Amino acid sequence: MTATGDLPWLTPLQAKLSALAEQQQLAHALLLTGMPGVGKTQLAKALTAFLLCKMPAHGHACGQCKSCLLLAANNHPDWLALAADNSSIGVDEIRRIIEFTQGTAQQHGNRVISLPRAERMTESAANALLKTLEEPPQGCYLVLQSSQPQRLKATLLSRCQRWDIAPLTKSALQQWLATQVSEPIPEFIYRYSGGAPLAALSLLTSAESAQIEQVLRQLTEVLQTPADLAAVVKVLESRTDSSHILGYFICELLLSTHSLSAERQLRLQQRYYRWCRDEQQILGQNKTLALTALLQEVKTLVVAR
Numbered sequence: 001m002t003a004t005g006d007l008p009w010l011t012p013l014q015a016k017l018s019a020l021a022e023q024q025q026l027a028h029a030l031l032l033t034g035m036p037g038v039g040k041t042q043l044a045k046a047l048t049a050f051l052l053c054k055m056p057a058h059g060h061a062c063g064q065c066k067s068c069l070l071l072a073a074n075n076h077p078d079w080l081a082l083a084a085d086n087s088s089i090g091v092d093e094i095r096r097i098i099e100f101t102q103g104t105a106q107q108h109g110n111r112v113i114s115l116p117r118a119e120r121m122t123e124s125a126a127n128a129l130l131k132t133l134e135e136p137p138q139g140c141y142l143v144l145q146s147s148q149p150q151r152l153k154a155t156l157l158s159r160c161q162r163w164d165i166a167p168l169t170k171s172a173l174q175q176w177l178a179t180q181v182s183e184p185i186p187e188f189i190y191r192y193s194g195g196a197p198l199a200a201l202s203l204l205t206s207a208e209s210a211q212i213e214q215v216l217r218q219l220t221e222v223l224q225t226p227a228d229l230a231a232v233v234k235v236l237e238s239r240t241d242s243s244h245i246l247g248y249f250i251c252e253l254l255l256s257t258h259s260l261s262a263e264r265q266l267r268l269q270q271r272y273y274r275w276c277r278d279e280q281q282i283l284g285q286n287k288t289l290a291l292t293a294l295l296q297e298v299k300t301l302v303v304a305r
């Protein structure tokens, strides 16, 4: 299982990680970072397969041995993967990880823990994990993943070796998408995905992009007319990707289509980042009020002369 064979931008990183593992120099606590849809999960899985494989060759897992088959069936006893859903990661999950690291490998090889969206860890969960990150038991690898590493504690960051997956340039993205789909790629896909290939592909092959464009049209309309904000606020509130949509709308669309002074551009961006920060940090925040206030201020900044 080469795992990243279809994802060529991951190949150099995978090769480096495998080479370090072969030389026994791979850090035991790793943090894979990069935008959503850039391939963190896929790189983590490829590295996991390599670390667990009984007969790896040329930097890749063989895909045939018992370990590879168990992993492919999501059933490897020496692999612990936390779910990548929206729930926060608490102390109980970290205890599970610690217990797992203290056991012995059932397949007589390495053990790997996958911790996706690591920014979901609560403060006490992160604290509970620190010691394990510092001195992971022999043959144990912790692979954390995050698209928002700025939300991780400094003490946690300093204990992990960080590997960043960069987004693709437009031409590289164009090239790769052409190998996946035959239809022409709308400009919107390049811009909205920010160069994250898997995000771009998922936009192309689902109804998502039409829905997102619809929300963007609603936002534009609200700015141009005295229209009520309530409807668009309600739509944004119901989506899990509202911060991405708003980020694109405010920091890309508005800044490129309106002739705003540098000062106003800066204020728009700062206002957006403040909303993001509040959304992540204020527990029990009234989302309706926060969104309405954000959009009202954006409107004032863009429309007022």
Ligand SMILES: [Zn+2]
Binding pocket: 052, 053, 054, 055, 056, 061, 062, 063, 064, 065, 066, 067, 068
């Ligand atoms: Zn194998």
